Amino acid sequence: MIALEECLIFLLAKAYQHVNSVARTRLESFGVTPTQYALLHVLWEHGPQSGAALGARLRLDSASITGLIDRLAHLGLVERSPDPTDRRVSLVALTIRGAELQAPLQEAIAAFNAELDAILGAAESARLRALLRGLISAYPLPTR
Amino acid sequence: MIALEECLIFLLAKAYQHVNSVARTRLESFGVTPTQYALLHVLWEHGPQSGAALGARLRLDSASITGLIDRLAHLGLVERSPDPTDRRVSLVALTIRGAELQAPLQEAIAAFNAELDAILGAAESARLRALLRGLISAYPLPTR
DNA sequence: TATAAGTATCTTGTATACAAGCTATTTCAA
């Protein structure tokens, strides 16, 4: 019987669970979750765009994106507006408050990255990231 | 701005998401999810035990364990019975059907592990597992 | 151009996870 602790899938699940839990506490004072940070990050970097574009960049399906935008809109960090060129599309853009959060939130994430680097060592951390990228590219998510 | 693809937390999230999605399809024909497999695995290995013991082994809180046992009981793979020595406790045990699934399910998981090893290479896979264990032990989950 | 195909969003249902709080029960301590 192969122990659970030897199965990559369960190690991945628990490592994600632990690290995500810590990341959540590091972002707690800003009122956003790691996933919500990721969506804001895409808007900071690439500007207003449709939910479909956000979903493609974050690899989330439409149901997840709908809920994520709903919650960020409720927090007053993003807002939806109709796309004048395609009435199916609603464009998602940062609000003033969403834009203002960029600097402090990125500082918090940078500090958390540094914390993880300190735990693993810079070289090991880089190696881990490379291995994870290998896994991700080996199993591209289905295009739904 | 640190790219999301450079952040360990987001790489972990996506690697887990991808690998879990594939693992789910590998177990689909058995009617169980990877998380449900993990609970069954603990019962195969350690025998009947309380929900609290299962939660400690799987690092899941009581709400998650309650739902997980509910679903496995509904599938007819485990059953709850009162602990005669402590009336707070309900012992969780495999049913006949749950026990019968051990061999085929473990074969499927072994095949999936082999699949991941083939993608990464055995040495890289072992290294990845070691790095993930390092992360897990660096951030022990709170004892709730 | 009329229709088929494709796309964007949303909805519903299921499965994890965590936080917080409740009840019943047990254990510990003054």
Added chain:
DNA sequence: TTGAAATAGCTTGTATACAAGATACTTATA
């Protein structure tokens, strides 16, 4: 021994995620 603290399990509420399907709109094709 009795009142406080701890424990087991459950419930509720929130946040992801995916599957499947509905609707509205756009694009491509016959």
